[in-house]
Amino acid sequence: MASREVTEFLDNYRRLEAAAAAFLHVDARSGVIPRLIRHPKMEIYRDELDCCREVRNLLTHEVKVGGEVPLLPGPGMNAFLRRVIEQLENPPRVRDRMTVRERLYVVTPEVRLTDALIEMEKRSLSRVPCLSGGRVTGMLSIEAVFRVFLDRVKVDDRTIVADVMPYLALDVAPSVAYRFVSPEMLLEEAERLFSRAYGRNCKIRALLVTEGASPSAPLLGIVSPYDVLDTEGR
DSSP: OHHHHHHHHHHHHHHHHHHHHHHHTSOTTTTHHHHHHHSGGGGGGHHHHHHHHHHHHHHHTTOOBTTBOSOOOOHHHHHHHHHHHHHHHSOOBHHHHSEEGGGSOOBOTTSBHHHHHHHHHHHTOSEEEEEETTEEEEEEEHHHHHHHHHTTOOOOTTOBGGGGGGGTOTTSSTTEEEEEEOTTSBHHHHHHHHHHHHHTTOEEEEEEEOGGGOTTSOOOEEEOGGGGTTOTTO
16 A cells, blocks of 8 residues: 555656646756746645655655655645646636636627616626627627716617617727637636736726637637636636
């Protein structure tokens, strides 16, 4: 039993080294685990990884007490290594975190504006995509409605979304942005998109997910800034 547990642990550790080398784009023989431990994305695993490194060093140096190894890596330690390896080998992508189209509340041009706003209020939504033929043609938002009233556009119970479509265009407000992205985009890249936008004083409100990141393709889902928070811990 002891030999099997040690063998499994050392095999997992070697897999971890290979996965870490690919993740960090370095040689697997160049002290890759200490580098991985210092990586910001591994911060939540820092203590556990350091513990595994110490155990591995102890086992590979063949230190024995009374003819036996002084400690055995248990199932929990091996499970931890497998979990980290999985994250390194198969990093999360946009498709893993997006809210899929079927779960979204969307509007179409012929929907009455008042009905859409009432439904948004019920669902506590500040913005919803406007679709035509499954394709995103605009974004109905509280900010857009505010601009409608500022321009003194006449709105009543007969007003439909199409009537205010010029205010819903994705590029109508320079300080607010939406980006089309592929479902295969790494979640880390999506996080950088949001971060860089804030640095330029331009808030990306959402990433619109379509095949090939094409604006002319049907909407597959949406990723908000909150969807990419704490990507390491999920």
